[in-house]
Amino acid sequence: MSGSSASAVLGAVDYSTKIPNNVNLVSDARVLKALEQWHPGYIDWWMTMGPEGFQASEVYLRTAVSIDPKGWAKFDYVKMPEYRWGILLAPQDENRLVNFGAHKGEKAWQDVPGEYRAMLRRLIVIQGDTEPASVEQQRFLGATAPSLYDMRNLFQVNVEEGRHLWAMVYLLHKYFGKDGREEADGLLQRRSGDADKPRMLGAFNEETPDWLSFFMFTYFTDRDGKMQLESLAQSGFDPLSRTCRFMLTEEAHHMFVGETGVGRTIERTCEAMKAAGIEDPYAIPRVRALGVIDLPTIQKKANLHYSLSLDLFGSEVSTNAANFYNAGLKGRFMETKIEDDHVLTSANYPVLKLVDGQIRSVDEPALTAINMRLRDDYSKDCQGGVNRWNTIIQKAGIKFELTLPSVAFNRHIGEFKDIHASPDGKLLTDEQWIKNRDSWLPSKADGDFIASLMKPSWEPGKYANWIAAPKVGIDHKAGDFEYVRVHGA
Numbered sequence: 001m002s003g004s005s006a007s008a009v010l011g012a013v014d015y016s017t018k019i020p021n022n023v024n025l026v027s028d029a030r031v032l033k034a035l036e037q038w039h040p041g042y043i044d045w046w047m048t049m050g051p052e053g054f055q056a057s058e059v060y061l062r063t064a065v066s067i068d069p070k071g072w073a074k075f076d077y078v079k080m081p082e083y084r085w086g087i088l089l090a091p092q093d094e095n096r097l098v099n100f101g102a103h104k105g106e107k108a109w110q111d112v113p114g115e116y117r118a119m120l121r122r123l124i125v126i127q128g129d130t131e132p133a134s135v136e137q138q139r140f141l142g143a144t145a146p147s148l149y150d151m152r153n154l155f156q157v158n159v160e161e162g163r164h165l166w167a168m169v170y171l172l173h174k175y176f177g178k179d180g181r182e183e184a185d186g187l188l189q190r191r192s193g194d195a196d197k198p199r200m201l202g203a204f205n206e207e208t209p210d211w212l213s214f215f216m217f218t219y220f221t222d223r224d225g226k227m228q229l230e231s232l233a234q235s236g237f238d239p240l241s242r243t244c245r246f247m248l249t250e251e252a253h254h255m256f257v258g259e260t261g262v263g264r265t266i267e268r269t270c271e272a273m274k275a276a277g278i279e280d281p282y283a284i285p286r287v288r289a290l291g292v293i294d295l296p297t298i299q300k301k302a303n304l305h306y307s308l309s310l311d312l313f314g315s316e317v318s319t320n321a322a323n324f325y326n327a328g329l330k331g332r333f334m335e336t337k338i339e340d341d342h343v344l345t346s347a348n349y350p351v352l353k354l355v356d357g358q359i360r361s362v363d364e365p366a367l368t369a370i371n372m373r374l375r376d377d378y379s380k381d382c383q384g385g386v387n388r389w390n391t392i393i394q395k396a397g398i399k400f401e402l403t404l405p406s407v408a409f410n411r412h413i414g415e416f417k418d419i420h421a422s423p424d425g426k427l428l429t430d431e432q433w434i435k436n437r438d439s440w441l442p443s444k445a446d447g448d449f450i451a452s453l454m455k456p457s458w459e460p461g462k463y464a465n466w467i468a469a470p471k472v473g474i475d476h477k478a479g480d481f482e483y484v485r486v487h488g489a
């Protein structure tokens with residue numbers, strides 16, 4: 001089927017333009033031109049800040065060929081710089097309404113409401129900023145991939161984060177004129193961890209130094225992505241809603257990579273402990289001597305990434321969040337499934353706060369507690385995978401349970417940013433914190449040990465000693481499938 005006739009099919013992607021899309025870009029010369037002008041800068045960014053050392057390798061990637069649930073994933077070998085980053089929106093529902101806030105019941109907006117322009121632009125820019133940031137954070141991991149399967153998954157996540165950047169850049173170019181173009185350029189100029197031009201949100205300026213961090217990041221931080229995208233998918237600004245709905249389908253794979261990556265790490269540790277007859281999970285030197293990551297260190301990594309990700313929800317009580325909601329721009333998780341008035345002018349919501357030196361639940365107006373509610377939904381969502389990790393440990397007969405730390409632990413944003421608390425939520429003096437910090441968060445020595453295990457394992461079907469093989473292959477490929485044809489290997 002030719003590009004233009006393909007685009008006539010509902011949801012099909014037009015590959016006839018330089019930028020594949022299902023938004024009829026050919027008939028929108030202004031936006032097409034703006035995006036084509038932005039494209040070289042993007043490729044330049046990808047070549048300098050994307051996966052280091054693998055731009056010439058052929059990677060078995062999925063590319064969206066249609067947004068239809070059955071047809072959006074087509075697998076083939078692609079060199080990453082040639083990946084067809086496209087603009088894909090979920091189908092428009094002509095009858096869609098604004099479902100919450102002061103405009104509840106109005107027809108969903110197809111254009112930016114003038115009064116909310118700045119607020120909406122800010123939300124889109126923050127969302128957009130996280131996408132290239134994560135690629136920058138992960139750019140050195142290919143060199144130490146524990147298998148070709150894992151390497152391919154890393155690159156899949158990376159190209160899709162690139163596509164999510166395109167998604168936000170499309171909205172900026174299409175709906176925000178000159179300042180949208182400037183913001184789109186800014187998204188290529190900031191850099192993760194840069195002292196002068198850092199990325200906008202805290203967790204996106206942290207390092208992802210090893211593969212366990214990558215898996216924790218895709219489990220915990222991509223899950224913030226899921227919650228935020230789901231809330232933005234509720235937006236009364238319909239193009240944002242449609243964009244986020246399609247992004248969510250891709251996000252699911254990222255969290256799968258995280259959950260199974262941590263799960264396989266745990267599985268391998270338990271297996272090695274059993275084979276060596278080690279029952280005590282705290283016999284750390286003995287476990288490490290087996291070349292696997294001990295369970296207490298896995299707990300520390302989870303503590304770190306969960307607490308960093310909690311910061312991404314902003315302050316528990318936030319007028320920004322209330323304004324976003326009231327304006328109909330950003331809703332709650334699964335807004336339309338919640339049974340209340342969706343206006344929230346008279347409702348309350350319990351918020352954990354610091355009261356007289358104690359962590360207490362205090363009722364706050366639900367409208368200002370929107371971030372807290374989303375964070376609560378996030379914590380519940382996180383618990384599911386932790387339970388599944390614990391099942392792996394239990395099945396191996398090892399007495400150890402992974403837990404999510406208290407929301408007061410290791411926080412830099414919100415109610416608990418100025419205090420120290422233990423993972424079980426006890427308030428601590430500075431001295432107690434300093435004394436115990438390394439037993440709750442990864443220490444330099446833990447980092448060095450994990451780094452010592454990060455040796456490449458690139459033979460098809462082979463896995464580094466510290467991680468178990470996956471249960472099934474990507475696209476149901478056999479165990480020895482060559483997911484990446486590494487250039488020059």
Ligand code: BYC
Nearest residue numbers: 127130134201202221222225228311312314315318320321
């Ligand atoms: N770091 O009222 P406040 C993803 C700022 S992840 C630095 O507390 P608000 C992905 C805030 O900007 C999802 N600054 O919070 C995952 C504000 O600044 P201004 C990304 C922070 O505004 C993995 C001030 O503090 N998407 O997709 O209600 C891989 C007071 O703000 C932080 C979104 O986040 C922080 N952590 O909520 C790839 C959705 N937190 O305005 C991708 C869009 C707050 O005073 N963003 N601040 O200068 C939002 O909805 C909101 O901006 C936030 C903050 C939830 C982030």
